[in-house]
Amino acid sequence: MSKVRVLVGTHKGAFVLESDGKREKWDVSGPYFAGWEIYHVKGSPADPNRLYASQTSGWFGQVIQRSNDGGKTWEAPGGDIKPGPEAMKAGASNKFMYDTSPETGKPLTTHQFYDGTQHPWEFKRVWHLEPSLTDPDTVYAGIEDAALFRSTDGGLTWHEFAGLRGHDSGPRWQPGAGGMCLHSVILDPSNPNRIFIAISAAGAFRTDDGGKTWKPINKGLHSGFIPEPTAEVGHCIHHIAIHPSRPGVLFMQKHWDVMRSDDAGDSWHEVSGNLPTDFGFVIDVHAHEPETIYVVPIKSDGEHYPPEGKLRVYRSRTGGNEWEALTNGLPQSNCYVNVLRDAMAVDSLESCGVYFGTTGGQVYASADAGDHWTPIVHDLPAVLSVEVQTLP
Amino acid sequence: MIRVALPAHLRTLAHVSGEVELEVEGQATQRSVLDALEARYPVLRGTIRDHVTQERRPFLRFFACEEDLSLEPPDAPLPDSVSSGKEAFLIIGAIAGG
Numbered sequence: 001m002s003k004v005r006v007l008v009g010t011h012k013g014a015f016v017l018e019s020d021g022k023r024e025k026w027d028v029s030g031p032y033f034a035g036w037e038i039y040h041v042k043g044s045p046a047d048p049n050r051l052y053a054s055q056t057s058g059w060f061g062q063v064i065q066r067s068n069d070g071g072k073t074w075e076a077p078g079g080d081i082k083p084g085p086e087a088m089k090a091g092a093s094n095k096f097m098y099d100t101s102p103e104t105g106k107p108l109t110t111h112q113f114y115d116g117t118q119h120p121w122e123f124k125r126v127w128h129l130e131p132s133l134t135d136p137d138t139v140y141a142g143i144e145d146a147a148l149f150r151s152t153d154g155g156l157t158w159h160e161f162a163g164l165r166g167h168d169s170g171p172r173w174q175p176g177a178g179g180m181c182l183h184s185v186i187l188d189p190s191n192p193n194r195i196f197i198a199i200s201a202a203g204a205f206r207t208d209d210g211g212k213t214w215k216p217i218n219k220g221l222h223s224g225f226i227p228e229p230t231a232e233v234g235h236c237i238h239h240i241a242i243h244p245s246r247p248g249v250l251f252m253q254k255h256w257d258v259m260r261s262d263d264a265g266d267s268w269h270e271v272s273g274n275l276p277t278d279f280g281f282v283i284d285v286h287a288h289e290p291e292t293i294y295v296v297p298i299k300s301d302g303e304h305y306p307p308e309g310k311l312r313v314y315r316s317r318t319g320g321n322e323w324e325a326l327t328n329g330l331p332q333s334n335c336y337v338n339v340l341r342d343a344m345a346v347d348s349l350e351s352c353g354v355y356f357g358t359t360g361g362q363v364y365a366s367a368d369a370g371d372h373w374t375p376i377v378h379d380l381p382a383v384l385s386v387e388v389q390t391l392p
Numbered sequence: 393m394i395r396v397a398l399p400a401h402l403r404t405l406a407h408v409s410g411e412v413e414l415e416v417e418g419q420a421t422q423r424s425v426l427d428a429l430e431a432r433y434p435v436l437r438g439t440i441r442d443h444v445t446q447e448r449r450p451f452l453r454f455f456a457c458e459e460d461l462s463l464e465p466p467d468a469p470l471p472d473s474v475s476s477g478k479e480a481f482l483i484i485g486a487i488a489g490g
Contacts, residue, residue: 057401059401060449063439076405078434078435080435081431090434091437095443
């Protein structure tokens with residue numbers, strides 16, 4: 001029987017939640033890396049036992065962790081001394097060095113800061129780890145200050161795709177309230193040269209040449225809080241999702257507005273429809289129905305909790321515009337949690353499972369595509385990210 | 393022999409308990425002690441000093457002999473009692489945050 005493994009990153013450690021295909025009884029293990037902020041944990045599609053975790057701390061900086069046994073044990077690549085050439089790479093797994101080479105990095109000097117002045121790029125942390133679809137040792141990292149890195153040796157060493165930060169618009173990128181983070185990385189399953197990324201608050205970008213050059217894909221976005229609401233860059237995108245069978249169709253939760261693109265990001269149109277508020281962070285797509293999408297509306301950018309104190313997932317079966325509230329099993333009074341941008345995921349069992357985590361430490365699961373919800377855990381630290389693996 | 397006391401999270405990361413004992417070639421300074429520490433425990437690279445600048449991370453400080461050595465030059469000699477192993481070189485995390 002199939003199994004499901006839910007990987008949860010929290011403000012104070014990582015947790016692994018496992019169940020059989022019924023998704024009724026759960027084994028909870030953790031905390032791993034207790035006391036550290038775990039921004040993201042994700043498994044390799046090519047080898048589900050290979051997991052990567054971003055472990056960060058305001059005191060001690062960044063650590064990358066790797067598991068080869070589905071999260072039972074972990075190692076920091078390069079953390080142990082090994083003889084030979086590998087010794088040179090020891091301790092390099094947390095070394096995210098911006099490319100400043102004359103060929104590619106020369107213009108990569110400053111971005112716009114909160115006060116409008118230019119500010120040097122400074123590495124803060126890894127927000128998102130996206131393992132390759134085909135190679136367990138290849139993994140992409142979206143970092144703050146915004147840049148995209150890749151490792152092809154299992155997280156031991158990292159190299160920047162300097163063409164992204166080197167785009168002409170780079171000096172106009174600016175941090176959102178949470179920092180200038182590259183938080184969404186989508187690898188196109190039908191085209192290995194195409195990657196989508198999103199940055200808060202710069203916008204979405206796409207490469208069609210394997211990461212050498214990048215193009216802003218923000219046409220159609222309207223952000224009323226920036227000086228030029230339809231600018232090429234400057235939009236505070238919160239998350240992007242696709243269905244693997246239809247990678248040219250993108251869904252976006254922007255700061256405000258839920259958006260859709262049918263041309264790989266070349267143009268966007270709003271599909272917020274009848275949502276009670278179109279502010280929010282997460283967005284995801286049903287595993288088997290490319291037109292079924294999920295969001296969790298949040299009241300506003302000033303009030304980061306559900307409207308009316310009711311935690312509601314909204315589902316659209318029409319690819320947006322027409323939304324229904326899903327409330328069965330979710331608190332419908334006095335609920336003031338948030339659901340952060342990487343904290344929703346779906347499994348690919350026959351009856352699609354949907355999962356999300358809250359800043360109140362709950363991880364909710366639905367084994368029937370959102371019709372009924374049950375908390376798997378109630379009292380974890382604030383949840384930063386949720387990923388799901390469907391295992392044979 | 394130099395004794396180094398790490399904060400709890402770095403002891404966990406390096407899989408050590410208690411103080412770390414290091415042999416340091418030549419003059420014991422902040423730089424030579426941290427170089428020896430990172431050579432023994434590569435996982436600590438970047439967690440105490442910035443990878444690029446080699447500067448102390450802002451929320452960490454260095455103490456020894458009841459004195460704050462954080463602002464001393466990295467190549468300044470450490471006190472004799474640290475070099476001799478009588479006193480530990482303390483790496484302290486700021487009491488801050490939540």
